[in-house]
Amino acid sequence: MSSRTPIVSPVVPARGRLRPLSLGEVTITGGFWAHRQQVNATATLAHIEQWLEGEGWIANFDLAAAGGLPDGRRGREFSDSEVYKYLEAVAWEIGRTDDPALEDRFRKVVARVAAAQEPDGYLNTKFGRPGQGERWSDLEWGHELYCIGHLLQAAVARARTRPDADDGLVDVARCAADLVCTVFGPGGIESVCGHAEIEPALVEFARVTGDRRYLDQAALFVERRGRGVLRDIEWGRSYYQDDVPVREATVLRGHAVRAGYLSAGAVDVAVERDDAELLAALATQWDNTVARRTYLTGGVGSHHQDEAFGDDWVLPPDRAYSETCASVASIMFSWRLLLADGAPRYADLIERNLFNVIATSPSAQGTAFFYANTLHQRRPGTAAVDGEVSPRASSSLRAPWFEVSCCPPNVARTLAGLAAYVATADDEGLQLHQYAPAAIRTALPDGTAIALDVETGYPRDGVIRVHVRDDAAAPWTLSLRVPAWADGARLVVDGAAEPVTPGTARVRRAFRAGDVVELHLPVTPRFTAPDPRIDAVRGCLAVERGPEVLCLESVDVAAASEGRVDDVGDVRLDPAVAPREEDGAVVVRLRRSVVPDHPWPYGRPDPVEDDRADDNAFDVPLVPYHDWAERGPSTMRVWLPISEG
Amino acid sequence: MSSRTPIVSPVVPARGRLRPLSLGEVTITGGFWAHRQQVNATATLAHIEQWLEGEGWIANFDLAAAGGLPDGRRGREFSDSEVYKYLEAVAWEIGRTDDPALEDRFRKVVARVAAAQEPDGYLNTKFGRPGQGERWSDLEWGHELYCIGHLLQAAVARARTRPDADDGLVDVARCAADLVCTVFGPGGIESVCGHAEIEPALVEFARVTGDRRYLDQAALFVERRGRGVLRDIEWGRSYYQDDVPVREATVLRGHAVRAGYLSAGAVDVAVERDDAELLAALATQWDNTVARRTYLTGGVGSHHQDEAFGDDWVLPPDRAYSETCASVASIMFSWRLLLADGAPRYADLIERNLFNVIATSPSAQGTAFFYANTLHQRRPGTAAVDGEVSPRASSSLRAPWFEVSCCPPNVARTLAGLAAYVATADDEGLQLHQYAPAAIRTALPDGTAIALDVETGYPRDGVIRVHVRDDAAAPWTLSLRVPAWADGARLVVDGAAEPVTPGTARVRRAFRAGDVVELHLPVTPRFTAPDPRIDAVRGCLAVERGPEVLCLESVDVAAASEGRVDDVGDVRLDPAVAPREEDGAVVVRLRRSVVPDHPWPYGRPDPVEDDRADDNAFDVPLVPYHDWAERGPSTMRVWLPISEG
Incomplete structure (x- = not known):
């Protein structure tokens, strides 16, 4: 690959089964994700910058x-990272x-950041000055x-998308990275x-600079961890x-983003x-984490206390932490x-x-965010006051900003680079991984030009239509992911x-312009049952x-019960009626199921009989989980x- | 009551339906609780003092x-309170x-504490000195x-048990209390x-000093709270x-001990x-908290994060916090x-x-403690290293001490004064609330002497035998609590x-020496079912x-499965076989129920069939929850x- 044009993508490995396409080679042209990217571009980025300025987190660099x-410094110890x-x-x-x-x-903004860098490359507004903690002291x-x-x-993104830019961000990063290698390299802080x-x-x-020293330093960090080099703490x-x-290690544990x-x-x-x-160990960890420590949504993190994984099968929906950033991290891990x-x-x-x-x-609107993503909201929440920092990561309504505001910019960078995840190539052909209306223009190593237009109403519609726009001289393979569901x-x-x-579904042929390959995915709604070892959702079904x-x-x-029931806690699902x-x-078909109150909630195991009267059954529309809490305070269950x- | 000998008990209200007996009037003479009191006296108190010394928490007073x-001060900001x-x-x-x-x-120890008090009555080793936060600044x-x-x-306990002691603790307390009234009274810090x-x-x-000023100050504190006088924080x-x-308020919420x-x-x-x-509001809060926010054990606190109550019905057994101190606090509330x-x-x-x-x-042995009391241990824990502070409140095995070590002395003071909760009196007679072998000697306001000896093997045995030792001239009422179960x-x-x-069961008569009243409580083991709204234990039974x-x-x-199953997660209860x-x-009768692993733990709702083969059913002894984790690391379920x- 080294002889090719550099690939413009967040992750560009030197080897591997699949090769990422450049962001210029894949454009999401419409549908669900194009809309999300549009909102991100037109609303979220400006919203974030406004908050970074308003909270003084960019101004910290000016002060430095x-x-x-x-004492003039504002924000938490990691606020630089949000910038x-x-x-x-x-x-x-x-x-x-x-x-x-x-x-x-x-x-x-780059200029303001660069101005704060110290001559030896150190760059952090929280440490190293009189009145602050010493560098690397904590x-x-x-x-x-x-x-x-x-x-x-940030510098990698800049170097890949604008390799000739003169803003200096890559130089700033290089100085900082060199300092890290000096301070934490062999003979340094272990x-x-x-x-x-x-x-x-x-x-x-x-990868971007071609300087192997940074890789070696990363390897040192990876190998050092896990040997008790950090202090023991309350959570271990x-x-x-x-x-x-x-x-x-055999499974992920601890703080889910970390x-x-x-x-x-x-x-x-x-x-x-x-x-x-090492790669096999990580694949095993991924497998075990997905099999036993992951929510139906793909989210991870069962503990509010330490934003951490729980033990196997600890997946409480009502105390799901499922931090947004943990899913960003999960995508980073899975993609690699x-x-x-x-x-x-x-x-x-x-x-x-x-x-x-x-x-x-x-x-x-792209201007308020969930930090934690609960799967069961028991009390209607209270809206965050507009323009005020919500100190609460676990609020039940989206908030414009947080004291710890890692999630908004993490979502923004993910959406901005989203096209990276749509498709890959290898020597044999092209693989479609994510389905969205898209234009794909690339070439195989043998020079075969590939031009595809993907047309789909996914996920509303299950038909993915791939139009081939170029004749190919030789056969190549179009692979399409068939989701596990x-x-x-x-x-x-x-x-x-x-x-x-x-x-994976594969079509191998010498494609001709005008060829159409269609994947029909059944998007009929379905009941989903949990593994019986997930105690917290025993006796429940979800709908996907x-x-x-x-x-x-x-x-x-x-609305559906005409006011007879107003809480998701007072209904039960009729599993005999398919969604x-x-x-x-x-x-779905629900039944009103109001349980009488008792002074003590534990007693003889008499069967609770649901009221089977017909007028206690009613049909209720569900909403996609990603759309919940858009209509004011509400209780909610997955x-x-x-x-x- | 004012003309009577002062009552020696932790709580002595001026009025109320029932009157506490003096600790000298009730002696627990044997059985479960006498043994616990004995261990507390002979092992726990010395253990605590040794740790208080070892950690320097008493020495803080010497330094002060x-x-x-x-910087010589040791321990957390509230370590004085443990002393x-x-x-x-x-x-x-x-x-x-x-x-x-x-x-x-x-x-x-009192002398060392007293020496640290400042002339105006202030007493705290963490605030008010150069290099420390100012008094009342946080x-x-x-x-x-x-x-x-x-x-x-502590002073109340001393004043009641040794009213003539010259150790000075009561004076120290009075000076501190006076300062509190001055600083936080009308016109002071609101x-x-x-x-x-x-x-x-x-x-x-x-109550102990007869000085109403302290009561008024307490009332001020009670009335001020709840109006946003403290800073808003992450948890609200x-x-x-x-x-x-x-x-x-209608229900308890927030930090459970607070x-x-x-x-x-x-x-x-x-x-x-x-x-x-106010009293009615508190009774309502008690009712709602017991009905919807309390574990089967009586414990409270569903969140590790903030050691707090969850919403109604949030009672996860595996993430139960149920801090020991929260039960001490619950007993204090219930007793009043x-x-x-x-x-x-x-x-x-x-x-x-x-x-x-x-x-x-x-x-x-009385020398290690649970801080949190989980109802479901999924992984065998690791024993705390003897003599080392366990930083972890939620360890799965009892630890000798904690960085936050509120629970050990809280248990100790509760056990030392336990006889207080056994019985009360009113004008009509005597009420037995807790059952233990006990000697009770008191007199009614009309002078009727009451002498009872309680004989029982409770809770192992359900028969409580009350021997009357004195003739009474006039009828009086012996009331016995019949538990809800x-x-x-x-x-x-x-x-x-x-x-x-x-x-309540009542016997009213002019009792004669030699009379025997027996209460027969059925202690046959029983299945207990949860309210269906407690999602976390749906489809489960407990045994009491x-x-x-x-x-x-x-x-x-x-042991019971002869090694075929070694985890509480791999069995199911046969509800058709009574304990x-x-x-x-x-x-109880269990069935081996090992679920096959899947790469993704959610799928089609096919019924999981338990293996009904006879050799997969086996009988297993349960242990009282209070005895768990006494045989090394283990997984456990209630x-x-x-x-x-």
Whole structure:
């Protein structure tokens, strides 16, 4: 690949089963995700910048440059990183749309950041000055390396999308990365950052600069962790994955974002160093985490306390933390494994996270966000006051900003670079992983030009139509992911349909312009049951439709029952009536099930009889989980207890 | 009551439906609780003092007295309070056993505390000195008033048990209380402490000193809270009950220990000021909290994050926090309502907490403790290293001490004063609330002497035999609590049995020496089902026997299945086979139920068929929950999923 034009994408490994396409080679042209990208570009980015300015987090760099700071500094210890994530998002967006106004904003912020860098490359507004903690004095909680990691990722985005830009961000990043290698390299501080992030950033920076030193440093960080190099804390060293070495671990644990970022960086290290043992360990960790520690939405993190994974099967819907950033991290991890190995299950999990967490966090307007993503809201929440910082990560309504505001810019950078996840190539052909209306123009190593237009109403509609626009001299293979949920899918080529099973459907031929390949995915709504070991949702079913998880909101219960029931806690699902579509909505049959109150809620196991009177059954529309809480305070359930009757 | 000898008991209200007996009037003479008191006296108190010394928390007072401290100070901001709780426990214990060695230890610690008091009465080793925060500068988190509250409670115990002692503790407390009234009284700081505790302490100190000023100050604190006087925080002001005024609230919320202490103090204020509205509000809060926010064990607190109540029905067994101290607080609250109102449900909850939380926390040896009390342990834990501070409140095995070590001395003071909860009197007679072998000697206001000896093997045995030792000239009423679980109870008087229903059983007569009244409580093991709204335990049953909650430990599963199953997660309960007693143990029928692993734990709702082969069914003994984790690391469940077969 080295002789080719550099690939413009967030992750560009030197080897692997699949090759990412450049963002210029894939354009999402319409539909669900194009709309999300549009909202991100026109509303979210400006919203984020306004908050970064309003909260003084960009101004911290000005203060630092002017020699000021200590008590004038604002925000949490990691606020620099939000500025970097914003810059990364803007860099990808400039690459996508070439918006000159955005380019201007980008350069102005970069200049302010650059001015704060110290001569030796150190860059952090929270440490190292009189009245502040010393540099690297608080590796557990200081987030200095974490912040530099996000700086590097912003620089990577810039270097890839505008390799000739003279704004200086890449130089700033290089100086900081060099300092990290000096301070934490062989003979230096033999420790790691309490929050992983520098690891994938350094590998990508090595990829972009061609300087192997950064890769070696990332490998050092990955190998050091898990040996008790950080202080023990209340939640144990597992919080920052310092309990078990990465290559010995069997499952993700501890803080879910930390775990995901670390895993992503460890895959990067494994791939670049051709370390099959490490890669296999990470694949096992992914498998076990997905099989036992992941919510139906793809979200992870069962503990509010430490934003962490729980033990196997601890997946309470009402106390789901499922931090938005943990799904960003999960996508980073899954995407790297997909590139390395090609297995469609990684793209399945990415899709699940995209539709059910990444799409859930931002409001329709793109200016308010969920930080945590509960699967069961028991009390109607209170709206965040507009323009006020919500200190609460777990509020039940989207908030414009948070004291810890990692999620908004993390969603923004993911959406800006979303086209990266749509398709890949290998020597044999092209693989479609995510389905959206898209234009794909690329070439195989043998020179075969590929031009495809994807036409689909997915996920509303299950038909994905791939139009081939170029004649090919030789055969190549078009691969389409058949999601694990898509039992009964069909592939239609030249009008001939054949059943395909979940996994990968392939068409190999010398394609001609005008060829059409259709994948028909059954998006009939379906009941989904949990593994019986997930205690918290025993006796419940969820409803899914295609890749979307649906949910029940109290506002719909009240309307459908004509006010007889107004809470999602007072109904049960009739499992004998399959979910069906009606006027574009998925409808289920519920029964009113109001349990009498008792002074003590435990007693003799007499059967509770649901009222079977017909007028206690009614049909209620569900909404896609990503659309919930858009109609004011509401109670909500993804998992619906089954009527016993 | 004013003309009588002062009552020696932790809570002595000026009015109320029931009158506490003096600790000298009730002696627990044997059985379950006498053994616990003995362990507390001979092992726990010395263990606590050793840790208080070892951790430097008593030495902090020495440093303060010598004019030192700032960086030499050790422990958390509230460590002073642990010393006071220890003193309170010792004071009750001296009252109980008159142990001269304990008296000597008590005086020595008191002298060190007293030496640290400042001339104006201020006493706290964490604030007010150069290099420390200013006094009262951090009401949200500083715990200064909380610490003084525990100082007052220690002084109350001392004043009641040794009214003529010259150790000076009561004077120290009085100076501190006076300062509190000056600083926080009318015209002073119009705020409250982030952790309630000063409220019940001030009322009791008013009761003991006769100085109404302390009561008025407590009332001020109670009335101020709930009006947003403290700073808003991540978890909301509900954390410290500063979201809704006490008299307007309908349920307990926020930090469970704070909520319980506040409620106890508010009952005290309501009773002393004859404030029926406030008292009724608190009774409603108690009712709603018990009906919807309390674990089967009586424990409270569903969140690890903020040690707080969850919403209604959020009672996850695997993430139960159920802090030991929250049950101490619950007993304080319930006991005050019982004295005020006489309803047996308050004594029911006290009993539940005593047998299933207070008895669970300390190890059999009395030198290790549970801080949190989970109802479902999914992974065998790791033993705390002996002699090392366990930083983890939620460890799965008892630990000798904690960084936040509120629970050990709280258990100690509760056990030392336990006899207080056994019985009360009113003008008509005597009420037995808790059942233990006991000697009771008191007199009614009309001079009727009452001498009773209670003989029972409770809770192992359900027969409570009350021997009357004195002739009475006039009739009086002996009331016996019939616990809510005791369907089928019988009262036997003069050999004649009559059925009695849960609530209160009464015998009124002119008792003669030699009379025997027997209460027969059915302690046959029973299945208990949860309210269907408690999602986390849907489809499960628990097993109880008398007041004891039982649980399943993996060590017993492995033994009974001859190694075919070794985890409580791999079995299901056969609900068709009633729990039965066998060789002194309660035995249930389980089925092996190993679920096949899937890459994704959600799928089509196909019925899972349990293996019905006979050799997959086996009988396993349960253990009382308070005895769990005494045989090394183990997995454990209180709620057992039911076999579907």
